Amino acid sequence: MKNRIRVLRAEKAWSQAELAERVRVSRNSINAIENGRFDPSLPLAFRIADSFGLSVEEVFDKTDV
């Protein structure tokens, strides 16, 4: 599932490790989600969206779902 995590991180100047710490997962997990290799669960998707202050639809692209 495509997403805008990399762009949003760049806007906030967050590293993958910083985002990982905010949503309580490992940096490798953020990397996998960011590259579309792993689709997060709903709770994790909400935590990621909340960390950016956005809705889930604004972070993740559901067109390929």
Next chain:
Amino acid sequence: MTTKPLGTFGRIALRFFLPIGIVSGSLLVAIQLLRPRPAVVEGLVAVTSIFVFGYSLFMGQQEARRSDEVERAGAGFANSNGWVWGGFATLALLMVPPVMNEVVDVVLKLPPAGLTDMHLAVRLGLIGGATLVMLIQGLAIVVASVIWRQRMRGS
């Protein structure tokens, strides 16, 4: 959760493989020293197998607690595929005559010279075989885990 893959492998190597290696190595030494007492050897092999299995389950639960959902998904992939691959790999390995002959020779050497208790030798063979299956399945799980990590990294 960890942020360094090398740290994860280092931690698992120290907390899992090192104790297993020490116990298994001690068993091999004990077998050589206790060959005149096959019943004791059989008991030690059984206890070691139970320890390896039980400790593996315990460590698996410990690691699951520290893992996030991506890591748990990877563990599920590694365990489900590793068990199957390891089982088939062990069967394939044992079907190769030189390997099977070597395993049989090792088992036949376990009872002291002159002892004709083939029932004991078969029992030792069965326990050793089960341990071999678990070891190869463990290796297959590690391989599957590496494959998962490579997929998640996109390489």
